[in-house]
Amino acid sequence: MKLLIVEDDADGAAYLTKALVDAGHTVDQARTGREGLLLAASEMYDVIVLDRMLPQLDGLAILRSIRTSGLKTPLLLLTALGGIDDRVAGLEAGADDYLVKPFAMAELLARISALARRPPTFEQATTLEIGDLKLDRLARTVTRSGDRIDLQPREFQLLEFLMRHADRVVTRTMLLESVWDFHFDPKTNIVETHMSRLRAKVDRGHAQELIRTVRGAGYCLSGPT
């Protein structure tokens, strides 16, 4: 994917760029808000990663300019630790996702790939299908190889999220935020327990495991290759 990083801290930007290039992305860097704005308008990017705290132009102001100029590129906002009001402000200004510094690189990679645009039909599809696993969003039913799987409402949501982000890593925090709407980090392993129950229901008795754990990052649901 082609990414734009707008980040004023030289070390941070270099480190970010290296990690993203290592992960197979093409990365452009902008050190100031103006430069970022210019690049965002002139090039086509899959995802923009924007630091909220920038010299000269505030990150939010840049975000608003990008959105008012009609640019719909998915944008991930990076902010400093602890600002509990920042998330709402960022999302209201037009960010698509939000990550608090400091973060694990795996988290950023997962979120960037989750943000990359999917074919529009995929978003609106009423049924999701990965391999022999089928999820009907309207009937709220799940089948695997034609066999019905009974899921709790929350497990259904979990599976739906995984299937919508199929072949991509989904982190614990992403699940907490989008499935439970928990914007804090519980000390209890609630994601792990729910996931292990979901996996038991989806994968038990099947030769092909669809859901796998990605060590140090999260989970990934992928069909047979």
Next chain:
Amino acid sequence: MPRNSFARFAAPAIVSAGRPEVLRSTSARLTALYTAGFALSVLVLGAITLLSTHSALRHQVDRRVRSESQALAQEFRTKGLASVVQSVLEREQARAALDYGLDSPQSQPLAGRLAGFHPPVGWSVLQMKEQDGDIEPVRAFTTRLPGGYRLIVGDAVKRTAGIEMIILQGFGWAFAGVVAIGLIGGYHFTRNVGRRLTNMTAAADAIIQGDLNRRIPVEGAGDDLDRLAGVFNLTLDRISSLMDSLRQVSNDIAHDLRTPLTRLRQRLETIPRLRRPVEQEEAIEGALRDVDAILATFSALLRIAQVGGGTRRAAFRPVDLKDLGLTVVEAFAPSAEDAGQALSFEGDVQAPIIGDAELLTQLLANLVENSLRHAGGHARVVVRTWRGDTACGVCVSDDGPGVPAGERERIFDRFYRLERSRSTPGDGLGLALVAAIARLHDAEIALGDGDQGLEVSVAFAAAQPH
């Protein structure tokens, strides 16, 4: 805090030049304005009264003079000259009598003090000489009688002037009184208000100089100045509690992050000495865990501070405690089950309040996690929401060992941990955040006083139905 930056703001309060303090105050100006206004209205009122009295008196005198003239003319026609002469002489002797005069056709004075002046017929003013030689003006009416006789009836101008003088004097005194009362009252009023404002200014100056514990004196009169002082004091309370929480956070960070940071440093130091890659990898992972723990503590501290700051109130919305309770129980129940514990929810009615759903969810999660962590192996934890007439609440209870009575209040302090929990994981901030979130919502936290288990209830004001 740099003192200099305060001095700039303090400066205008200290500068005072020219007129004395009391005259430059708002109250002095207002009193002066009101006094002047009242004095002016007394003047206008006096002038109007004087004019109307003057015209009324003259009208009255004129009527009396005319009717006397008519009566005497009538007498002249019916009873003749002798009778009128007699009447004039008699009437002049009466008390507060009018003045009379009767002239013959040859302009010879016949009777009365006004005879011999030869005034024209109708109204005129005669200058009459008094016995003591003074000239006294008389307003007189002259009637022509049959046969060329002239009858003059008049009244001394002095008499109405006297009444007018009395009125004038009355208003003069009233004017002086208004001015005097205005000045004296204004002086006292200004001095009183000025004294209180000076006290306020002094208190504010002291606060600017850094004495954040000073408060503006409240006199107890319940007036606007007291209300102003009250509001100021509330503001100051708020500022000082914010300063306290800031100071607290700095102290907490300084003291409680030092230990894990030291541990992290030691771990990192050992890595180069480790020979086997597996050991190195383990050490690095351990270091990452340390960093994450430090960041989590840091983030929790900041969150507590931000919640304490109160800015989140702007984002309050109607939320239902029952919904939140269900979500939290449903999220944590599988983990509890796996650990051999039981987490259940009780609550059959909606419990609507106004608050921050995100923070309230965290409050519930922290209470549940606290119980799950400290209540032991086979603990049963119950989350119950309830609704009363004016309050709604949530209660999290467990059947674990509970908290000793003496330590109950302290479990909500930052980093406070019971002696026996020191070995269990936890940063000692979960309940501190619960307390902060409850305070933000003006909710009351109560701890159950039973011997068994821990019971934490949080009561909120119920949302008013629309």
